[in-house]
Amino acid sequence: MSGIGHNSENIAGDRLKSFVERIERLEEEKSHIAEDIKEVYSEAKGIGFDAKIIRKVVSRRKMEAEKRREEDELLELYETKVNSLQDMME
Amino acid sequence: MSGIGHNSENIAGDRLKSFVERIERLEEEKSHIAEDIKEVYSEAKGIGFDAKIIRKVVSRRKMEAEKRREEDELLELYETKVNSLQDMME
Amino acid sequence: MSGIGHNSENIAGDRLKSFVERIERLEEEKSHIAEDIKEVYSEAKGIGFDAKIIRKVVSRRKMEAEKRREEDELLELYETKVNSLQDMME
Amino acid sequence: MSGIGHNSENIAGDRLKSFVERIERLEEEKSHIAEDIKEVYSEAKGIGFDAKIIRKVVSRRKMEAEKRREEDELLELYETKVNSLQDMME
DNA sequence: GATGCGCTTTAAATGC
């Protein structure tokens, strides 16, 4: 079960295990939050809201935020190009 | 623009907004954890581990855990049956 | 190798094979189109366009189209609700 | 609104638009084929096949095809080596 | 119980 070299041989295994466990802990937290979200939808449903509508509102707001971010990136990209052109003309 | 009934008319809207914001906060937490997980994979990769392998180990352990849970449920089911039989014989 | 019942036993297999082949043909077409898209990006790049910008423009237009569709669905959903309320009051 | 330089200033824009539209057309075709594939799966499901199984068969065949291709490439590589050796000995 | 939809995860492409 143990012998010369045993410890060093398992260092990789130990580190692997450590990574796996850290990931598992985080995955668990993630699952827990996902459940919390479900509960919020359930609660809303319980007082008469249509989950579908809430879902749409949430996704709509998300899309708007993404679009804004996307536009900023595009603008930045254009500016980079313009600067490159200016550099070329100097 | 405002008048009798205005506040009451918006109660639904306020509650909707409240739900939406709670969900958004939770979604944000979830995203954050997802990023943390990615970082762990990156860190592992950084010291020479193949992310793909870690992924396999994690999913394998998850499957084993689920299998065990299912078997426990099955066992529990059997025990319930046995108890029912015992009750019938009393 | 053959005998009574052989043909009927393989009917399911034949149909499965048929489905698989149809899917494979379609997948092939899909891959081909994907390659065509790549070529367009390459061509654009070849005459000095930044593929990244084109990509952004394409995705931006797509998002706008989706947003419009999404809003229509939301509106429709609201209308459904209003109709339900009206039905309740009749 | 228009004047000297106007047309030339927009040539880049026109070409960009042209590329974007070509890509969008191709993307649309691709989406259409993806839908066709889904329909085949639905049809198969409709006569009692499990889509999951078909999916497995398709991916298995794909992997086999790739494997064969890789082996061919390897063989080709060997042949190249052999030819090189022969050339060296002449 | 079947069907469609959304989300998650995995695979691939591109640029640095």
Next chain:
DNA sequence: GCATTTAAAGCGCATC
């Protein structure tokens, strides 16, 4: 060649 970003596949849930 690696790391980011983007597309596709697969899965699970909610609905009807």
